[in-house]
Amino acid sequence: MSAVFLGVRHHSPACARLVERTVAELRPAQVLIEGPAEMNGRLDELLLGHELPVAVFSHYRDGERSATSWAPLCDYSPEWVALRAGRAAGAQVRFIDLPAWHPAFAERTNRYADAEARYAEATERLCRRFAVDSSDALWDRLFEVEPDGGLAERLDAYFALVRGDAEADAGDRARESYMAAWVRAAVEAVGDRPVLVVTGGFHQPALRALTASGARDGTDGAGWERGADGWPVVPAPPDGAMAGSFLVPYSFRKLDAFAGYQSGMPSPGYYQQVWEAGPEAAADGLLRVVVERLRARKYPVSTSDLIAARSLAEGLTALRGHPSPARIDVLDGLAGALITDDLDRPLPWTGRGTLAAGAHPAVVEMVAACGGDRTGRLHPQTPAPPLVHDVAAQLAGLALDGGPEATYRLDLTDATDLERSRVLHRLRVLGVPGQVRTAGPTHGVDPVFTERWEARSVLGREAALVEAGAYGATLAEAAAVALTERARSGTAEADGAAEALFDAVLCGTGGLSEQLLEELSSCVRELQVTGPLGEILATALGLWRHDRVFGMARGPLLAAVIDGATEQLLWLLEGARGSSGVDFPRLRAVVAVRDAVLHAPELLSVTHEVAAGIARRIAEDPQAPIDVRGAAFGLARSLGRVPGGPGASGDPARVVRTVARAGADALGDWLAGLFALARDEVTGAAGGDDGCGTDDAAESLVDVLDGLVSALSDEEFLSGLPALRQAFTFFPPRERDRIAARLLERRGVRGSSRSLLRTTADPLLIARARALEESVSRLLARYELDAAP
Known part of the structure; x- marks a missing residue:
């Protein structure tokens, strides 16, 4: 007797009922199921008495690739029903698919990811023919709400149609040839007794063809080796690789297409009710649960709203020619009765994908009610x-x-x-x-x-x-x-x-x-x-440098990271190009380079002199971002490698005057880079000689900046003020106080420098007010209205 093939949709109650009924009627000697063949020695573990949903979690790792995969099972999964019913009927039950680590599953994290994307053209034609919005609605219309009579024939016709328009990829072809090897071996082993094969419907037409044409020798005709017992050998992971499979609890949320699940039916909570009590009871239950959830969240739902939703659902069921209410009939009825606002997006059950943010509260609760909140639980004896x-x-x-x-x-x-x-x-x-x-x-x-x-x-x-x-x-x-x-x-x-x-x-x-x-x-x-x-x-x-808690201080393990990061940063900084503006993360990177050169030179392949030379080149490069130029100037001075006599290329006063010619904005950005690395250039915290041959360089830089800013016109000052303010945010209050004291001293003003730092008004607002006053004064003078009466 040849094999009996049942092509199913994963997690379909209708298909699960068909599998259960076929096992009872056929009484097969072998039940072959699409599932990980490496679990065949552990099927008793699957049948321990878990609370579903659960999943077979598989992992793989070698020196080049790592992968994880899940094969979920719930009460109405056809694969689970085949396993349970086959065992109960006394059949030999086996999984026949390749292990999840196999390259055939590359880029796939879900064994039961349906091939719907590959036969989208066929399903789109059917959706137009039956006037439905999505493949899920089409499936319900053709299978879930129809009587069970003739279901197997309808499924065969459906999957033959959709597979006929789709080409399997290399991974699916490898899987199908391997599964066909198991089918041929089973048919040979049982003689005239029946063999039942339960796989995803996409694979069914190919498996029939491969089984009919396969060889009957020591291999399967496609290179899959057979063992001494006559069954295909389960491929082993390569030497040195780690692979394994374990059962894990799963949840309806993970199964739900609205939460991103790749395969099978959406709304697992709803279809659990369809499996347990039928479509009519599931529809009544969904209406009740949605109303309860909405009322619990203080969303107004009256008894008349519930009656209207039920009436709309019944009317849609009849209008669409459904013998029983489908999921979309109930959801559309609820939406029509409960949502009075204009929606800015289609209802989620008209397609497939995650629920979008900002969805209507009623829609959110409908989707949640359909999804359910069940979480599986493993038997205590599960390895x-x-x-x-x-x-x-x-x-x-x-x-x-x-x-x-x-x-x-x-x-x-x-x-x-x-x-x-x-x-x-x-x-x-x-x-x-x-x-x-x-x-x-x-x-x-x-x-x-x-x-x-x-x-x-x-x-x-x-x-x-x-x-x-x-x-x-x-x-x-x-x-x-x-x-x-x-x-x-x-x-x-x-x-x-x-x-x-x-x-x-x-x-x-x-x-x-x-x-x-x-x-x-x-x-x-x-x-x-x-x-x-x-x-x-x-x-x-x-x-x-500093760790005294975690045991990492002065340890050798960080040396390579510090050396590599310092060298790469210097290379990136020298090649940086850009316009105005301050990149604070980039400035912090320059600070990190400075600290590495100064405090961990023994770890670096870049010498102190080389780092300083790179800093000088960046500081003098007109194509470099202006904030990086300022930071590089500060880095070079921090490393003590800038000739700094008055008028020299490293003289801060000379460099500041040169930068200021580009405008107050550019000056502020350059100063931000400088101050990120070398605030002492302004405050004189180092005191006296700056180490580069210039006496009192910090004070003279304050003088230069004061003179430049004072010479700005009101318009130039207002334009450059945000950049200048941003630059001076690098100074803590004490250092700002020292700068303010220097400015008072330059003007011969006696008083508290701190009072200059305690204004309650926004400096920008003060500057704009001053500019407005001067503008008014010029207008008054223009029209000779400024003279006293």
């Missing part, structure tokens, strides 16, 4: 990866299992509290919920030595721990691998590289931190954005 047991032991041993109301205040200078902190941070970087840090150090040189952690919702904790087991068997190993992958994938934009570095320090990943830091050191030499690269350098340098 778990070693990480789960390691975490449980560590939390118990460090008294971190205090329950949902626990709060932990940790002293990072205490060895025990530091280890507790590291455990909590490792869980954090792995994305395991349960504890949230509400206070603590935020960067490598933050003078904070305490942390506070508070309990949060543990929803999803069990699944997160199992999934984190893909990174390693122990918590320290898993956190280190996760951070390394984060650094490897995120440093192209450098958005999170500095955070990854500091997280590694907080996690205290020990010897494994070397792998992460090596990854960062190789990546920093390729980064093209100065701001984030400067953050990496500042974080690494701060830890190398």
